[in-house]
Amino acid sequence: MNERSGTRVHPLPLKGVFRLGRWGDIWHKHALSAVVALAVPDLILLAMGRLDLAVYTSAGAMCALYAHGLPYRARARALLGVILGMIASVGVALTAAALTRFAVVLVVVSAVLAALHKVACDATRIGPPGNLIFTFMAAACAFVPQRLAEVPFHLALAAVGAVIAWLVCMAPAIVRPDGPQRIAVARALEAVVRLPRAGADTAVATAVDADGDVGANTGANTGTDSGTDSGAVLRARHAAAAAVNAAWHTILLVPPSPDRGALERLLVHAEEFLATGAVADADRFAGWAADLRRNRPLPETDLTEAEAAELAGVAVERAAWGGRPGLLSAFHPSSPLFPIGVRVAAGSALAGLVSMAAGVGHPYWAIVTAAAVFQANATLSWQRALQRVLGNLAGLLLFVVLLPISRIGQLALVLLVLLLQFATEALITRNYWLGTVCVTPMALLLTEFPGYQPAGQMITDRWLDTCVGVAAGLLGCLLVTNRRTADRIDAALGRVAAAQDRAERLPEAGPAGPGEAFQARSLLVAALVELREATEIAAGEWWRDTPPEERIARAERRGHRTLARLAEPVRDRVGSRPVGG
Structure with missing residues (x-):
C-alpha cells in the first residue's frame, strides 16, 4: 500500500467474490410477481400472433420487481413513481429511435439515461434491482426501429404492462395487509439475535489462540467498546443497527393503529437488545420473529401501549436523519451521487461506442453491462465485473443447452423465458454471478420473440459485449474517482x-x-x-x-x-x- 500526499492506492480484492450467501427471505415475492406480470401480456400477445410487441409490455411488467419491502400504501406510491420513470425512459428511447438511426446518437442517449437511472435509484433508495432494469429496457427500446407515429401505441403497451405489474404487487394486501411491516420487524429481531452468536464465535476463536494475539489486536481495528470484538462482531452490530433502523422507517410509513403499536413495542425491545446484547432474551426474540413471519397473532410484550408510544413516537425525528440527498438535489454537481452518474455515463457510452466499432449487432448489451458494473465504490464495481464475466460465460453455455427447446415453438420460448426469470430472482440473492447465469440466456431468448436469430452470432455478440462492457465499466470506475x-x-x-x-x-x-x-x-x-x-x-x-x-x-x-x-x-x-x- 503506497501513500502519497494523504492518499492511498489499494489493491482490488478477489477474496469472497464468488462466495454464495443466504437465500433472500422474500425472493419468491419478486419472482412470482415478475413471472405473473410478464406472463399475462406475453401469453395474450402469443395468442394474437404479435409476440414482437412483447418488448414494450415487458418494460411495464418488469416494474413488478420493485417495492416489495414497503407497506402497501407506501408501495402503491412507490410503484407509481417506478412506473412513471419507466414509461418516461422508454418514451425518450423510443422517440430517439424514431428520429434517428445514427447509432452513435442512440448510444449517447442510452448512456445518459443509464446515468439518470443510477442517480435517481440511489437517491430514492428504491432498492433491488435498482437502476439495471430501467437501463436494460430503455437501451433495448432505443435500438428497436421505430416510426414516430408508432411511439404512442408502444408506450400504451408499456402502460398496460405497468398496470398489470401494479395490480400484481398490490394483490397480497387483500390476504395479508400488514405483511411488509411484519417482515421488517422480524428481520430486525433476527439481526439482533445474531449479535450474541457472533460474540460467542469470537470468544471461541480468542480462546484457541495460544498466544492471545486475537483478543489483543482486533479491538484496535474495529473501534468497538470491548477491545476484543472481531470484525464479525462489528459487522453483526452494524447489520443489526441497520435492520432496526430500516424497520423503524418501514413502521413510520404505516398509519397509527393497534397493530402498528404492537410492532413498535417489539422494536423498542430490539433497540434495548441492540444496546445490551442480553443473551438471555435471544430465544424470546427468535420466537417473536417466527410468529411475525408465520402470520400468527402479534406477540405481547412487557411494555404498555402508552409506554411504547412515548418511546416509539420519537423515532419520527430519527427518520429525518438521512445521509443521501433528495431526488432533485442528487443531480446537482455538488451532490455525492453526481460523480457516480458521471462514471455511469462515461463508461456506458464508451462501452456502446467500442461495441459498435467492433461491429457487434447488439451494442445496447455492452451499455447495460457497463451500467451493471457500477456500484457504490471501485471495489464493489470490481467484484461485480468479475461476477458478470463468470455468470455470462456460464449463461452462454446454458443458452446452448436450452436453444433446441426454445426452437420447438413460440410457446416453449415464452415458457423458458418465464422460467429463467423466476430462477434469476431465486439465485441472484445467493450471489450476483449465479443470477446472471439465468439472465444471459433469458436476454438472448428475448431477442427471438420477433423471430429466430442466428445462434452463433448471438453468442458471439453477447460475449464480446460482456468483455467490452466490463472493461469500459472498470475503466470508468478507475478514472472517475469519487473523492466526495x-x-x-x-x-x-x-x-x-x-x-x-x-x-x-x-x-x-x-x-x-x-x-x-x-x-x-x-x-x-x-x-x-x-x-x-x-x-x-x-x-x-x-x-x-x-x-x-x-x-x-x-x-x-x-x-x-x-x-x-x-x-x-x-x-x-x-x-x-x-x-x-
Whole structure:
C-alpha cells in the first residue's frame, strides 16, 4: 500500500467474490410477481400472433420487481413513481429511435439515461434491482426501429404492462395487509439475535489462540467498546443497527393503529437488545420473529401501549436523519451521487461506442453491462465485473443447452423465458454471478420473440459485449474517482458527535425518562449506521484520501458505550414485569 500526499492506492480484492450467501427471505415475492406480470401480456400477445410487441409490455411488467419491502400504501406510491420513470425512459428511447438511426446518437442517449437511472435509484433508495432494469429496457427500446407515429401505441403497451405489474404487487394486501411491516420487524429481531452468536464465535476463536494475539489486536481495528470484538462482531452490530433502523422507517410509513403499536413495542425491545446484547432474551426474540413471519397473532410484550408510544413516537425525528440527498438535489454537481452518474455515463457510452466499432449487432448489451458494473465504490464495481464475466460465460453455455427447446415453438420460448426469470430472482440473492447465469440466456431468448436469430452470432455478440462492457465499466470506475466520500464521512462524524453530545447532556438535567433516553439512543443508532455505511463506501475506493481511522474508531467506540448506558432506564422500567407472548 503506497501513500502519497494523504492518499492511498489499494489493491482490488478477489477474496469472497464468488462466495454464495443466504437465500433472500422474500425472493419468491419478486419472482412470482415478475413471472405473473410478464406472463399475462406475453401469453395474450402469443395468442394474437404479435409476440414482437412483447418488448414494450415487458418494460411495464418488469416494474413488478420493485417495492416489495414497503407497506402497501407506501408501495402503491412507490410503484407509481417506478412506473412513471419507466414509461418516461422508454418514451425518450423510443422517440430517439424514431428520429434517428445514427447509432452513435442512440448510444449517447442510452448512456445518459443509464446515468439518470443510477442517480435517481440511489437517491430514492428504491432498492433491488435498482437502476439495471430501467437501463436494460430503455437501451433495448432505443435500438428497436421505430416510426414516430408508432411511439404512442408502444408506450400504451408499456402502460398496460405497468398496470398489470401494479395490480400484481398490490394483490397480497387483500390476504395479508400488514405483511411488509411484519417482515421488517422480524428481520430486525433476527439481526439482533445474531449479535450474541457472533460474540460467542469470537470468544471461541480468542480462546484457541495460544498466544492471545486475537483478543489483543482486533479491538484496535474495529473501534468497538470491548477491545476484543472481531470484525464479525462489528459487522453483526452494524447489520443489526441497520435492520432496526430500516424497520423503524418501514413502521413510520404505516398509519397509527393497534397493530402498528404492537410492532413498535417489539422494536423498542430490539433497540434495548441492540444496546445490551442480553443473551438471555435471544430465544424470546427468535420466537417473536417466527410468529411475525408465520402470520400468527402479534406477540405481547412487557411494555404498555402508552409506554411504547412515548418511546416509539420519537423515532419520527430519527427518520429525518438521512445521509443521501433528495431526488432533485442528487443531480446537482455538488451532490455525492453526481460523480457516480458521471462514471455511469462515461463508461456506458464508451462501452456502446467500442461495441459498435467492433461491429457487434447488439451494442445496447455492452451499455447495460457497463451500467451493471457500477456500484457504490471501485471495489464493489470490481467484484461485480468479475461476477458478470463468470455468470455470462456460464449463461452462454446454458443458452446452448436450452436453444433446441426454445426452437420447438413460440410457446416453449415464452415458457423458458418465464422460467429463467423466476430462477434469476431465486439465485441472484445467493450471489450476483449465479443470477446472471439465468439472465444471459433469458436476454438472448428475448431477442427471438420477433423471430429466430442466428445462434452463433448471438453468442458471439453477447460475449464480446460482456468483455467490452466490463472493461469500459472498470475503466470508468478507475478514472472517475469519487473523492466526495471523505465529505460524507465528515458529515456522518458530525451527526455522531451531535447525537453523542445530546446523549451526554441527559444526566446533567437529572435522571432521563425512557422517552428521552430512547430518543437519544435512536438518533445515535441512526448516526452510527450512517457513519459505518460512509466508511465502508470510502474504504472501497481504490484511490482515496486517507480516512480519519482513529477518529472513526473513537466515535464508534464511544457511541456503542453510550448505547449501553442509555438502555438502562428502559431495562429498569420494564425488567420487573412478566413477559407475555
